[in-house]
Amino acid sequence: MKSRDMNTDWIATARTLSEALPFMQRYAGAIVVVKFGGNAMGDDAAMAEFARDIVLMRQVGINPVVVHGGGPMINDMLTKLGIKSEFVRGKRVTDKATVQVVEMVLTGLVNKRIVQAIMDEGGRAVGLSGKDDDLMVCEADDPELGFVGRPVEMHPQVLRDLFEAGIIPVVAPVATGMLPNETFNVNGDTAAGAIAGALKADRLLLLTDVSGVKDGNGEVVTDMTPEELRAMIDDGTVAGGMIPKTETALKAIDDGVRAVVILDGRVPNACLLELFTEHGAGSLIRPKR
Numbered sequence: 001m002k003s004r005d006m007n008t009d010w011i012a013t014a015r016t017l018s019e020a021l022p023f024m025q026r027y028a029g030a031i032v033v034v035k036f037g038g039n040a041m042g043d044d045a046a047m048a049e050f051a052r053d054i055v056l057m058r059q060v061g062i063n064p065v066v067v068h069g070g071g072p073m074i075n076d077m078l079t080k081l082g083i084k085s086e087f088v089r090g091k092r093v094t095d096k097a098t099v100q101v102v103e104m105v106l107t108g109l110v111n112k113r114i115v116q117a118i119m120d121e122g123g124r125a126v127g128l129s130g131k132d133d134d135l136m137v138c139e140a141d142d143p144e145l146g147f148v149g150r151p152v153e154m155h156p157q158v159l160r161d162l163f164e165a166g167i168i169p170v171v172a173p174v175a176t177g178m179l180p181n182e183t184f185n186v187n188g189d190t191a192a193g194a195i196a197g198a199l200k201a202d203r204l205l206l207l208t209d210v211s212g213v214k215d216g217n218g219e220v221v222t223d224m225t226p227e228e229l230r231a232m233i234d235d236g237t238v239a240g241g242m243i244p245k246t247e248t249a250l251k252a253i254d255d256g257v258r259a260v261v262i263l264d265g266r267v268p269n270a271c272l273l274e275l276f277t278e279h280g281a282g283s284l285i286r287p288k289r
């Protein structure tokens, strides 16, 4: 197995290592689900850095699960194939031809790129989709959206088995249905939330291409309750791709996830900054204590 020296740049970003250690101890044994959005992925160097963070999380005793997106990569392939695509409320309208491309791109190109990056950084990763071991079973979300799935049944034991074996699961948001041969395209945020909820995860980190949830003045709200976030969705402050993300956050908290963070995945060491520093990163959503 290939192995590289552990990168410790983030320690320079964290104020001191002594600041990070208590957080590392606090999170030992924790389940952290990380949604890695297509817009947050960046180039090979950024991918390697993300993978290094995930491997470091595992090395300090966290059980990370990576759930990825890949919207821009699906767009590229659909364009090459001359298939038009549109989004309604942040979700891709998905016909039969589109769902085939989605499965091909997400479970093939994108999933394996992330698995390989984690392996290159000295971790152990296994890629799967919602179809594997029936991890995520869906039904149609909305007739207007075609083969877009809403998770209705989760079987997360396969993820616990992988934790036990020291393996980092990397999940593509493609799912099976209740009927034979059904395939559903699931929004990556929705899939990450369903997985985090099924595992009652300690943290759900939603990595995206903005620094957090912004208020009407464009300022990132660093700490909010589910009720405050609901109000921002209802008054239209939250729009586009941020809608499924924030709806996911609210549902995940309802399902028993302790806290959700929406943060900029393009920032170096974003996950480590959030988990292992006092100030954290992005927008933290958690119930009032």
Ligand SMILES: Nc1ncnc2c1ncn2[C@@H]1O[C@H](COP(=O)(O)OP(=O)(O)O)[C@@H](O)[C@H]1O
Pocket (backbone or CB within 6 Å): 037, 038, 039, 040, 069, 071, 090, 207, 208, 209, 210, 212, 213, 214, 215, 237, 238, 239, 240, 241, 242, 243
């Ligand atoms: N209130 C808001 N705060 C932050 N971003 C918002 C807000 N409302 C809409 N957005 C948009 O949501 C986008 C994030 O969603 P999306 O592009 O689907 O991300 P990803 O590909 O990472 O899942 C941001 O780039 C931004 O343009």
Ligand SMILES: CC(=O)N[C@@H](CCC(=O)OP(=O)(O)O)C(=O)O
Pocket (backbone or CB within 6 Å): 036, 037, 038, 039, 068, 069, 070, 071, 072, 074, 090, 091, 092, 102, 148, 149, 173, 185, 186, 187, 188, 189
């Ligand atoms: C139903 C739906 O919209 N599915 C998404 C799945 C990928 C995804 O969520 O990618 P990002 O996280 O990069 O946006 C899509 O087809 O684009």
